[in-house]
Amino acid sequence: MIETQTLSFPQRLKAATAEEHRRVERSGVMVTLLRGRIERVAYLALLRNLHAIYAALEPALLRHAASAVVGPVVMPELFRTEALERDLQTLHHDADPPAGALRPATAAYVARLHELDAKRPELLVAHAYVRYLGDLSGGQQLRRIVGQALGLAGAAGTRFYDFGDSARVSALALRFRAALEEVGARAHDADAIVAEAESAFGRHRQLFEQLAAAA
Ligand code: HEM
DSSP states (O other): OOOGGGSOHHHHHHHHHHHHHHHHHTSTHHHHHHTTOOOHHHHHHHHHHHHHHHHHHHHHHHHTTTSTTTGGGOOGGGOOHHHHHHHHHHHOOTTSOOOOOOOHHHHHHHHHHHHHHHHOGGGHHHHHIIIIIHHHTHHHHHHHHHHHHTTOOTTTTOGGGOSSSHHHHHHHHHHHHHHHHHHHHHOSOHHHHHHHHHHHHHHHHHHHHHHHHHO
16 A cells, blocks of 8 residues: 655645546547547537637636635646647538537536636646646657548647757756646645545546447
8 A cells, every 4th residue: 555644745635636537548539549440520510629628627727726726736837728729720621520518527517617716716726637637748749640540740730749849848847847836735634635636537437338338
């Protein structure tokens, strides 16, 4: 058993979500994605749902940028809403079927983010952790896989994963972990942030399963 008391806050987050991470990597549409078998329309559906999540998360983070607890993880250079919009434009074909509704897991995720924005802003840290450190980690492998699966050349269509070269990606991940250390030192209820991160992984798993079922 891991002795959580001796871990730093970013280490605690990682240890607490490790099992959920293993599950989410193997869930629903992630399986097709990792195998390099995702089709463009299914990938567009994934991006549309992720876009809704970032479009709720990022303005909420900005609204709490002056907070001692949330402030450290508000790093607009990580924000993905605009990159996702560009990928959606690049990958969309005029002849595509109508986009369809967002998946129920996305609607619930967005509702949760609005709730945290209004009532428990400190817990937004958990969602910044799950999304941005994920994008800076496994996201970097997915970039190559998606590019190959969809026959994309250059950055167009995979801007979502593009934070710059590998030195910049490492530097951003380092800064994000340092920001999490600050959060850990200041948070009123660090345990609640860890629990929210675990449930954020579960929400992603639900979304990926719903996307696979719809494809
Ligand atoms: C199928 C896809 C995925 C692959 C291949 C993958 C792979 C990885 C890898 C290799 C790392 C680095 C582990 C390390 O540094 O020790 C990582 C970290 C991470 N991933 Fe993923 N991942 C995937 C999906 C996801 C998803 C869907 C999420 C979020 C819901 C996510 C969230 C994270 C987070 C938060 C970290 C940072 C862990 C930490 O160091 O605290 N990953 N991932």
